[in-house]
Amino acid sequence: MRKYIILAIMTLSCLTNSFAQSQQETLRLFLPSEYNWKLGSDQESGKNRMMELIPKNETLNNWSIVVTTVSMKGVKNMKLDPIMNAIFKKTKSRTPQSKLRIIERKDSGTNPWIIFKIEPGLNVKNPESQLYYIFQGNQNLYNNFVAVKKDMLGPLLVEKWTKAFKASKLVYK
Numbered sequence: 001m002r003k004y005i006i007l008a009i010m011t012l013s014c015l016t017n018s019f020a021q022s023q024q025e026t027l028r029l030f031l032p033s034e035y036n037w038k039l040g041s042d043q044e045s046g047k048n049r050m051m052e053l054i055p056k057n058e059t060l061n062n063w064s065i066v067v068t069t070v071s072m073k074g075v076k077n078m079k080l081d082p083i084m085n086a087i088f089k090k091t092k093s094r095t096p097q098s099k100l101r102i103i104e105r106k107d108s109g110t111n112p113w114i115i116f117k118i119e120p121g122l123n124v125k126n127p128e129s130q131l132y133y134i135f136q137g138n139q140n141l142y143n144n145f146v147a148v149k150k151d152m153l154g155p156l157l158v159e160k161w162t163k164a165f166k167a168s169k170l171v172y173k
Helices: 002-013 080-094 155-166
Strands: 025-028 037-045 048-055 065-073 099-106 113-119 129-136 140-148 169-172
Touching (some): 025 065, 025 140, 080 129, 099 155
Antiparallel strands (some): 065 140, 113 129
16 A cells, blocks of 8 residues: 555656756654664655665564655645645545544645644554655655554554654755
8 A cells, every 4th residue: 555655646746847956955854763774675766766664673575664755856835735635545545444634734934744644444454554744845845654554553653753753854965
C-alpha cells in the first residue's frame, strides 16, 4: 500500500515545473534513535527521491516500523490539503474503512506543513497505520511518514513522532 501512496504523491509532483538552484535544499529529519536506523532503500526517479529507513535488525520484507521520505524537487507552493486528500483517497480505495485524522498543521507564513494519521480500522488483514508529515520547503515538497503494522497508532507513538517531525530543519548545500 505504501508504494501506491508514494506513486500518487510522485504523480502530483509531475504537474509542476522546477528551476535550477545554486544550492540544493534537503529536509533533515531528527528520528528517534532508539530504533537504530539503517537505510533500507534509496531510489531516485527524475526529480523525486525516496528513502526508506528501517531498524537495523529488520528488512524491507519484514519490518515492524518503517520511515519513508519522499522529496519532490522543484515542487513549490502546493496546497497541502489536496495532497493529504489524494493520499487518503488512495488508501481508502484499498481499505474502505480507513480513517483520517489531522494531528497538527501550520498553514500561515513560509514553509507550511501538516501532520495527519491514517489508520485502517479494526479487523483488517495485514493492517498498516501511518503518521504523515508533509512539509513545503522553499525549493521542494517533502512527504515523510512512519508506518507500523498495527490497526491503530498509539498516543505515545503519535506524540513522539509529531515532535520528531516538527524538529526537522531545512539544510542547504
